[in-house]
Amino acid sequence: MTAKTEHDLALPVGVTLDRFIMRSQSAFPYATGELSQLLRDIALAGKIIDREVNKAGLVDVTGAHGTSNIQGENQQKLDVVANIRFIRALKNGGEVCAIISEEDEDILYTGNDKGKYVVAMDPLDGSSNIDVNVSIGTIFSIYRRVTPVGTPATLADFMQGGRKQVGAGYILYGSSTMLVFSTGCGVNGFTYDHSLGEFILSHKNIRCPQDGSIYSINDGYYNSYQPAVQEYLLDSRQRGYSARYIGSLVADFHRNMFKGGIYLYPPTQAEPKGKLRLLYECYPLALIAEQSGAKASDGYGDVLDIEPSALHQRTPFYVGSARMVDDITARL
Template structure:
């Protein structure tokens, strides 16, 4: 079988670097190291049913959630790969309570926040899962380890963000602030090739993604918005189709490519999660950056732009409404009692 020649992710990153004469190549190197970690995780995901890596590890993470074996593998793979890459001053993971230091003498000028295995509750049932990452430039002086202030930065200050989704194929989707690019892994050669250039969220939505099991715990305007999406109106393309996987990265990816809106508003079911379930640094901010770069929008259910939220802690949670900008705007009209 003859395979078409295509642009590799490494080539794309290098070409982008050439457009910025002052670039040092550090961000390029950092992204390339992350890509190696993604390939390692992808290989393990594809063998999960055969490699004794399904099921619980017996541990509990900082969120109080049971840790899957694949969660632990992905977390350790990224930590070990990135700790001495020379481009980072500090890391933070959804799976760990505190800052993850890099190896002494290898401190760089960027930070990395990551969710090593988003949707891990779906691992045992063979549903798409993914790795989400966010990169900031450090604020503390160069030449030593980073601190919490380097990691607690607004999403608006991200220099790169993206995700790797492990599904029927493995895809890398990322932005460095100049649009969103998608690459698909060719396992026969072990390389990501550009498959989805300049991704834009479609103007017309097809889908809404929300956990309707929480219906009775939502605020009334959220329930009315959901009814709106289900009403028949040919002029606005309603009703939308409900699609909810339970892996945020998978739901987001489908809506990014096919058009839609993802919602995880606050609910009253669990008092400790009054302000939302999803993590600002590891899920909300990086996907908000991607959404905006693709022509979409991301807000909380009280109207705050997710990229403008000042983080107060490494594991801060926020409500998330992200996707097609028009649909997000209408959601906010419902929340403001304008509809």
């Protein structure tokens, strides 16, 4: 057996996020470089949160922060950390003029009125799971502003509707950290290589199976769901479907997109308008779903077609394999 050369022993690095963005820039809706830089800024913030999550058991960043956000939910310490990190990265990047976050009531201004984009985000979805080492994530949505560059952003920049997103995605912090995003030209996934400090293209042109056998829902609210949803759940059990519910929207969505399944968050007696937020949870995941061949519905139509009316607007949400979404919506 001949000795291997240094070249033979070297493993292929693959396509980094930066290289992928440069190669794909011509396919972006606005190929002037700003959107490319904005995606890099989001990736940088994701790397920082990855670091914070991975040392969570060693420093005092787990547990409740002692305050509530605009939703009335108890903030976790990592919610606050993630919110600060993402806001700082977007401000320093220079491409964003304003931000809305799940953690803040009003629009946050970056101080750069010349920025051409606005971002809506849930900086750390499922953060209550961090204490038990369960996957969590970040969700983001990007719009090109409609107000004149050089003036302060307004509500109108965020109220454009889901079809006007120029980019959307999520970062999953789990057994590995993955950045998944779309700019309207398919969906691609990048896995973070800690040894290189780079996101590497690992899942090209992701496609969701048209059907599946997994359903993800909080079964504890069964008695509070409308009869059509209860009927669907009973049928799912009779069909031998697997119930898989992590309690982190990003993690449940990610699994079902790859394996085939449906995530359901219907209205309940306590939350008749649904609980998930339209602008920074449902819109971005609906765009990812549509671009991967899946579907997202509020029970009556496509989520991307819902007309927004408030920054923290809520909606019912059914997302996943197309045939499974069609099945539940046909019953509603």
